[in-house]
Amino acid sequence: MSAAKAKAQSLINENAVVVFSKSYCPYCKSSKDLLNKNGAKYKLLELDELEDGADIQKALEEISNQRTVPNIFIKQKHIGGNSDLQAIASKLPEMLKDAGAV
């Protein structure tokens, strides 16, 4: 396993909510806004600001079959991107509570 894949996987394993993001990405901003509105605590990685960000993005494609950001995990479950998160907005309070992220 590559170092980037091991890093991505342990971030997913060790955090209730993880958002792999890019700082300039409007879809990422929408997801972060929704999580913030719900009072969620989450691990945030801005891949464009990390030296190994491109490698992590490639690793995420292997892990989740998704290359775009945001790439969101709640309680180790792959949620998907912003459209997927918005689609479950009504269920988020319960999911975040269950994950221990609020």
Ligand SMILES: N[C@@H](CCC(=O)N[C@@H](CS)C(=O)NCC(=O)O)C(=O)O
């Ligand atoms: N439908 C996706 C759209 C996400 C998207 O297009 N993200 C862009 C960044 S704003 C992306 O990942 N582009 C490829 C890249 O940055 O490598 C969602 O809802 O999350």
